[in-house]
Amino acid sequence: MKRLLFTIILSATSLVCLAQDKASPFPSIDIKSIQGKLVNTDAFENGNQPIVVSFWATWCKPCAKELDAISEVYEEWQEETGVKVIAISIDDTRNAAKVAPYANGKDWPFEIYLDSNSDLKRALNVNAIPHTFLLNANKEIVWQHTSYFDGDEEELYKEILKL
Amino acid sequence: MKKILCGLLFCAGNILAQGIQNGQVSGNFQSNSQIYFEDTDLGITADNLPSEVFLTNSFANIIYSTKNFSAGIRYEANQNALLGFDKRYNGEAITYRYAQFKKDGLDITVGNFYEQFGSGMILRAYEERNLGYDNAFDGVRLKYSPTKGVYLKSLVGRQRLYFDKAEGIVRGIDGEISLNETFTALAETKTQILLGASFVSKFQKDLDPIYILPENVASMAGRFTIYHGKWNVGAEYVYKYNDPSATNNFIYKEGQALLANLSYSQRGFGFSIAAKRIDNMSSNSDRNLKGQEVSVNYLPALTKQHAYTLATIYPYGTIANGEMGLQAELNYKVKKGSLIGGKYGMGLIANFSNAYSIHQAQIDAFTPINETGTLGYTSNFFKLGDEKYFQELSIELSRKINRKLKVIGTFINTHYNSTAIVGYDYHGMIKANIIVLETQYKIKSKHSIRAEFQHLSSQQHEGNWAMGLVEYTISPHYFFAIQNLYNYGNETKKIHYPNISAGYTKGTTRFALGYGKQRQGIFCVGGVCREVPKANGISLSITSSF
Numbered sequence: 001m002k003r004l005l006f007t008i009i010l011s012a013t014s015l016v017c018l019a020q021d022k023a024s025p026f027p028s029i030d031i032k033s034i035q036g037k038l039v040n041t042d043a044f045e046n047g048n049q050p051i052v053v054s055f056w057a058t059w060c061k062p063c064a065k066e067l068d069a070i071s072e073v074y075e076e077w078q079e080e081t082g083v084k085v086i087a088i089s090i091d092d093t094r095n096a097a098k099v100a101p102y103a104n105g106k107d108w109p110f111e112i113y114l115d116s117n118s119d120l121k122r123a124l125n126v127n128a129i130p131h132t133f134l135l136n137a138n139k140e141i142v143w144q145h146t147s148y149f150d151g152d153e154e155e156l157y158k159e160i161l162k163l
Numbered sequence: 164m165k166k167i168l169c170g171l172l173f174c175a176g177n178i179l180a181q182g183i184q185n186g187q188v189s190g191n192f193q194s195n196s197q198i199y200f201e202d203t204d205l206g207i208t209a210d211n212l213p214s215e216v217f218l219t220n221s222f223a224n225i226i227y228s229t230k231n232f233s234a235g236i237r238y239e240a241n242q243n244a245l246l247g248f249d250k251r252y253n254g255e256a257i258t259y260r261y262a263q264f265k266k267d268g269l270d271i272t273v274g275n276f277y278e279q280f281g282s283g284m285i286l287r288a289y290e291e292r293n294l295g296y297d298n299a300f301d302g303v304r305l306k307y308s309p310t311k312g313v314y315l316k317s318l319v320g321r322q323r324l325y326f327d328k329a330e331g332i333v334r335g336i337d338g339e340i341s342l343n344e345t346f347t348a349l350a351e352t353k354t355q356i357l358l359g360a361s362f363v364s365k366f367q368k369d370l371d372p373i374y375i376l377p378e379n380v381a382s383m384a385g386r387f388t389i390y391h392g393k394w395n396v397g398a399e400y401v402y403k404y405n406d407p408s409a410t411n412n413f414i415y416k417e418g419q420a421l422l423a424n425l426s427y428s429q430r431g432f433g434f435s436i437a438a439k440r441i442d443n444m445s446s447n448s449d450r451n452l453k454g455q456e457v458s459v460n461y462l463p464a465l466t467k468q469h470a471y472t473l474a475t476i477y478p479y480g481t482i483a484n485g486e487m488g489l490q491a492e493l494n495y496k497v498k499k500g501s502l503i504g505g506k507y508g509m510g511l512i513a514n515f516s517n518a519y520s521i522h523q524a525q526i527d528a529f530t531p532i533n534e535t536g537t538l539g540y541t542s543n544f545f546k547l548g549d550e551k552y553f554q555e556l557s558i559e560l561s562r563k564i565n566r567k568l569k570v571i572g573t574f575i576n577t578h579y580n581s582t583a584i585v586g587y588d589y590h591g592m593i594k595a596n597i598i599v600l601e602t603q604y605k606i607k608s609k610h611s612i613r614a615e616f617q618h619l620s621s622q623q624h625e626g627n628w629a630m631g632l633v634e635y636t637i638s639p640h641y642f643f644a645i646q647n648l649y650n651y652g653n654e655t656k657k658i659h660y661p662n663i664s665a666g667y668t669k670g671t672t673r674f675a676l677g678y679g680k681q682r683q684g685i686f687c688v689g690g691v692c693r694e695v696p697k698a699n700g701i702s703l704s705i706t707s708s709f
Binding site: 024025027028034035036037038058059060061065072092093094095096097098100101102103104105106107109116117118119122123124125126127128131143144145146147149150151152154155 | 187189191193226228230233277278279287314341344355390397422424426427428429430432433434435437461469470492493494496507508511512603605608610613636638639642668670672673706709
């Protein structure tokens with residue numbers, strides 16, 4: 001009996017160890033490009049350089065602040081780290097058609113996608129926006145952060161530099 | 164025997180571990196708690212002050228996923244549900260569980276799922292936890308892509324109703340084709356075309372003693388999007404067969420909805436215009452339920468969604484029985500280095516929207532409009548009705564003055580038909596002007612202070628409002644905020660809504676503690692925006708994800 005228990009515990013622990021050992025891969029979910037085309041997140045690509053994925057919406061002020069702040073330093077970031085920023089709007093049909101004009105009007109240089117029914121948001125367990133993920137060369141989530149305060153982009157940049 | 168069992172278990176454990184080792188467990192958690200104080204101003208009196216005093220809503224999602232498989236559950240515990248939530252949310256249960264796998268291009272989900280066909284006007288299952296809105300399906304969904312650029316979906320299920328399910332069954336199929344991806348000859352053309360179509364049917368037994376109600380109600384939709392360089396044009400049309408329901412007063416008229424968009428955008432400039440017409444389009448998977456309860460479809464309000472507190476006092480909501488409206492938005496960034504743009508450029512967002520009733524006429528000389536058990540009314544598709552529901556103009560200017568100071572100024576003019584939208588019988592058309600000035604100042608590295616001054620002036624309803632907010636943030640962990648709304652123009656009750664809050668964020672974990680009064684609406688403080696119900700007391704919110 002003891003041995004049985006021991007075996008179960010051993011199996012269970014090895015299972016947990018195995019499951020915990022790796023950085024989380026980015027989920028494979030269908031979203032839409034701003035042209036309306038279906039795109040799977042597997043297609044996110046930045047030639048083995050880091051990717052930042054940031055969730056936002058046209059009605060979310062802190063989100064706009066975060067993306068504005070990154071936009072200002074983006075060229076510098078790209079030159080030094082090759083990072084790419086992907087901004088995913090969770091705007092639903094009420095605002096979906098305004099997303100591209102909004103992002104363009106803001107002069108944001110990011111790749112923009114629409115997650116109109118929050119499928120990706122759910123798969124990534126995002127509670128509230130803004131919520132930002134940093135992916136390494138293997139597209140594994142190595143860092144994430146919720147909310148935005150002025151200056152948080154510097155924290156993100158430090159994490160990018162670590163990769 | 165024991166040894167064999169041991170061996171088997173050990174092997175099984177290892178095999179399981181092998182199969183599972185590429186898998187990941189992730190999840191999130193949220194808990195919102197509130198201690199309530201009596202507040203007659205907000206309508207929280209001894210009669211309806213919760214006896215529990217302390218109420219809390221919590222949930223956790225746990226997802227296990229590998230490359231082609233994922234499964235998850237959500238556990239919810241509302242002990243008891245916060246004020247503003249339906250009492251049928253009291254209790255605890257696993258409210259969401261699903262398994263999904265992908266094999267040979269087929270994507271199968273069993274259990275609970277959310278879904279949207281096209282714009283959602285024919286079918287959408289969605290959740291907004293903080294508002295207590297969740298109409299997830301429980302059933303089966305298949306997705307299949309037979310060839311590049313062609314996407315098919317089908318589903319059957321029943322919708323969530325609090326801790327229960329709706330009586331009706333919903334079935335639907337949707338197909339979408341991206342012509343340029345499917346046909347190689349079109350791959351390089353500048354014009355890109357997407358076409359889509361849906362069919363949805365709901366079934367509910369007819370137990371009505373008087374009327375013969377349709378047990379199966381079908382609806383269908385067609386849509387297109389054409390993308391050409393910087394231009395984008397799209398539309399969706401939905402037709403629903405007669406669907407007598409509590410919302411439409413049990414009339415046997417068909418329903419229709421049309422939504423069309425046109426936009427142009429390039430770096431630094433964006434413009435969009437949208438139009439819609441909705442006629443008798445409410446659809447619930449239980450015909451006796453109204454509004455958002457088990458609603459099968461989503462009829463978007465074509466108006467700007469505001470984040471400033473005073474701008475959320477008069478929010479428009481689609482009138483599902485019939486409305487026509489327009490919205491136009493201009494986004495522009497005045498270039499850096501120009502006279503107006505200054506060193507950093509200046510942002511401009513202007514929005515105009517309106518909504519009117521649709522034209523309605525009697526079906527014959529003897530039947531009043533919308534009489535139960537009749538065809539209800541006839542309507543000229545292109546003709547507006549007599550009543551204005553809503554109109555709004557807003558302009559927002561934002562400018563960075565120097566490295567430390569940013570300023571945003573907003574002006575909003577709203578016409579809000581309160582009788583039609585929310586049934587404020589005596590207030591009719593409320594006209595309001597709102598101005599907001601927001602400034603943000605960087606004190607030193609990581610330390611910022613933000614202030615908002617808002618004013619709403621109106622001759623109707625509750626009269627004038629003023630609001631001030633100051634927020635201090637220390638990146639990346641702390642925020643402190645203090646705010647007060649003052650309804651100083653209210654002739655019967657001049658109410659203050661003071662509120663202080665503080666929070667701590669680390670990675671994906673966030674604690675926020677608040678004390679004071681809050682109005683219902685979008686609450687944007689401490690670096691996130693969320694929907695909140697009205698309350699007076701102490702609130703604690705904890706969210707985390709992994």
